[in-house]
Amino acid sequence: MTIQRELADIQGNILSAYGRLGFPKGRFLLLNVANAAAGRMVIDMLRPIVTTAVRWPSKSNPYPPGTIYQARPEVAVNLAFTFRGLLALDVPIRTLRGMPDEFIDGMAARADILCDNYPHNIKETWDPVWRPTTDPLRRVHILVTLNAQMKPDGTPVDRLDEITREIAALCDQTKGGVTVLSGHRGDNAAYQDLSALLQQAGDGTYYPIPVEHFGFVDAIGDPVFEGQVPDENMAREVIGQGKLMADQTWQPIAAGEFLLGHPDESQEIAGHAMPMDFSRNGTFFAYRKLHQNVAGFRNYLASKADAFAAVMQVPRAEAEPTLMAKIAGRWADGVPLVSAPTFGEWQAVRTRRAAAEAAGDKATLAALDRALVDFTFAGDPDGAKCPFGSHLRRSNTRDMLDPHLSTHDPKQVNGSVLNNRRRILRRGLPYGAAQPGGDDTGEHGIVMLAACASLFRQFEFVQQQWMQYGLDFMAGNDTCPIIGNHGEDAKFVIASDPASGKPPFICDRLPQFVETRGGDYFFVPSMTALRMIATGVVDPT
Structure with missing residues (x-):
């Protein structure tokens, strides 16, 4: 129609x-x-x-x-x-x-x-x-x-x-x-x-x-x-x-x-x-x-990289970009963790994109772009690929909150019904320039215009319920690791694959990364x- x-x-x-x-x-x-x-x-x-x-x-x-x-x-x-x-x-x-x-x-x-x-x-x-x-x-x-x-x-x-x-x-x-x-x-x-x-x-x-x-x-x-x-x-x-x-x-x-x-x-x-x-x-x-504490974000990743590498048994060079991806739910270039859960799989995607760009392969590039958004969380029920509390899963829950998702019965699933009434359009641009090696006293961040028909049901619900609480994500009172409020005991839990035998990794004492201005x-x-x-x-x- x-x-x-x-x-x-x-x-x-x-x-x-x-x-x-x-x-x-x-x-x-x-x-x-x-x-x-x-x-x-x-x-x-x-x-x-x-x-x-x-x-x-x-x-x-x-x-x-x-x-x-x-x-x-x-x-x-x-x-x-x-x-x-x-x-x-x-x-x-x-x-x-x-x-x-x-x-x-x-x-x-x-x-x-x-x-x-x-x-x-x-x-x-x-x-x-x-x-x-x-x-x-x-x-x-x-x-x-x-x-x-x-x-x-x-x-x-x-x-x-x-x-x-x-x-x-x-x-x-x-x-x-x-x-x-x-x-x-x-x-x-x-x-x-x-x-x-x-x-x-x-x-x-x-x-x-x-x-x-x-x-x-x-x-x-x-x-x-x-x-x-x-x-x-x-x-x-x-x-x-x-x-x-x-x-x-x-x-x-x-x-x-x-x-x-x-x-x-x-x-x-x-x-x-x-x-x-x-x-x-x-x-x-x-x-x-939104003011971004860029130096604080970078310093925190660096401070946790050694411990993360030891617990997850990955090379130190992979630890920081992996930690960054786990916090966001995506790798830095936008590739979702549910599609490429490991550093090696992410590198394979990057290699494929580079080859397609060099060859002018528009079909492959279009498929790679589509893969940035064409995914669900049904295949990650334990949050081992993309952590439950990551920014991505909090901001757009997709099928994650479907109460029948765990049944794996296609006749019962509801898709994204519970998520569809919480969506917002994001408009805006960054402001200022974060200086490499500088501190966070400067003027740098992003101005976001969240467009929606109901400020209460859409914007305020996501901001308060999904970003500042963790109950819908089985994370207790843990807030969003990026834009949430972080007190002295703030933490973010990164689950591991149950079959790997590795323990989860806890990012403790999260500093404040984002503040409203x-x-x-x-x-x-x-x-x-x-x-x-x-x-x-x-x-x-």
């Missing part, structure tokens, strides 16, 4: 991750609205340049004749609003009261639920621009995301600076009605700067790589939902990234898990703000600025709703 999304009505950073589409640079601005009319004017002036989900021409993967395109912008522009921002813009109370409680509260008010007041209170550690405040002129109301293409020298295209100045000038014209908030840590307090990590080519130019500061290939396995990609690509894209059915085939997830106003996996259309056109084709973002909950309206907000014609009846 062909499902067509209203691409011209959906903002472009929902269906696709810009970083994958040739926009490795980013700049996020936060605006405060002191005057509703001025705020609506600024939105109305920005609205014509907001990037929608209408597709761009593609040379590598051309779409069929008749496909409607938009010109590829140098800078993609998108807007989102906090609850207080919508209130400041005079969106009617009858509309706003239909918004979910967690969005109304805001992220800072739910810091304890999200376990963000650790290791220190957010009032001390968050960037000044994000810290809770009673000053109405310091509150975050509007998020402007700018994602830019890159020049060969590794710097963003000039248009990024131009549009930043244009937005600042537009706000200045309101004479205090709308202001660009300052207080970001980094080189410029007026905005959050972002950039994919870069490598230098032989000719001196630079190109982006999909790797985050800890060294893992990132953004693998984002969910695929109905109508997200063209029909001719869906059969390929849905493998390993959609929902696993009882017959072990893959199908796209219901669009209502990510887009408001559409049926979700329970075949319900969640009640949100009225009128329906205000909510439909919108979504919510959980903005998370700011964030909030944002409503990402459709283009229809954006026009309604800008013109002040939201009618809840």
